[in-house]
Amino acid sequence: MSGRIRGLPHSHILAKHLNSPMHTSTKQLAYSSLLVLLLLGATSIPAQAQLGVAAGANFDSVSDIQDAGSAQDVQNTSTGYHIGAVYDLSLGPVSLRPGLFYRKIGSYDFSSVSSDVGDLDITAFEVPVDIRVTVLPLPLVSPYVVGGPNAFLPQSSEDDFDDNFEDVSFTFNIGVGADVSLPGVGLTLQPELRYEFGASDYIEDDFEVGGSNFSPSERELSAFALRLNVLF
Numbered sequence: 001m002s003g004r005i006r007g008l009p010h011s012h013i014l015a016k017h018l019n020s021p022m023h024t025s026t027k028q029l030a031y032s033s034l035l036v037l038l039l040l041g042a043t044s045i046p047a048q049a050q051l052g053v054a055a056g057a058n059f060d061s062v063s064d065i066q067d068a069g070s071a072q073d074v075q076n077t078s079t080g081y082h083i084g085a086v087y088d089l090s091l092g093p094v095s096l097r098p099g100l101f102y103r104k105i106g107s108y109d110f111s112s113v114s115s116d117v118g119d120l121d122i123t124a125f126e127v128p129v130d131i132r133v134t135v136l137p138l139p140l141v142s143p144y145v146v147g148g149p150n151a152f153l154p155q156s157s158e159d160d161f162d163d164n165f166e167d168v169s170f171t172f173n174i175g176v177g178a179d180v181s182l183p184g185v186g187l188t189l190q191p192e193l194r195y196e197f198g199a200s201d202y203i204e205d206d207f208e209v210g211g212s213n214f215s216p217s218e219r220e221l222s223a224f225a226l227r228l229n230v231l232f
Helices: 010-018 021-043 159-164
Strands: 049-060 065-067 079-091 094-109 119-134 141-156 169-182 187-198 207-209 212-216 223-231
Touching (some): 049 094, 049 187, 094 141, 119 169, 141 159, 141 187
Antiparallel strands (some): 049 079, 049 223, 169 187, 187 223, 207 212
């Protein structure tokens, strides 16, 4: 984002949050859209499509946040997880696979700055739309490459800080995986290694904690991830 909004005291941020109906309604609309997508996927499953569950670990490159006044860094924990559902529609060697996930991105430890905040957890709901291309179709194990856009809605464990995040941010994913069929069980496993890089900022504003102004040096999200999809 080109514009930057000055950090506000904690109480002012809360007032801003309570008096910003457009921001709130935008997020409510986005959450409603995610629910509609999930319901549509659950009620319309053609024969060549499979529903599944997925989970994994993500290793986000969320940088330390620096206090602009004292150059004090607030350390982050950037190893998180994601869990959700996928809808895999096979179109021959190419498959379309949208999904809906809850993701723990990481957390910041503000305990040395303010006892009121402590750990600030960053999470998101996200909707990836993957395109899978089978590289080598084999009976039991079929390697593939995967890629596609991802829309996610970041939020924090402190409601007062939600105005510092974009309503919706975008990334792109690329990766490799394999279809592993389990004969007699009727399940397909899809282990994957993925890399995600930011296409837009997810942090909008600088912010103030305990009288100190903080400015993230990286406002786009990038991450490596290990994921296992289980298709029914």
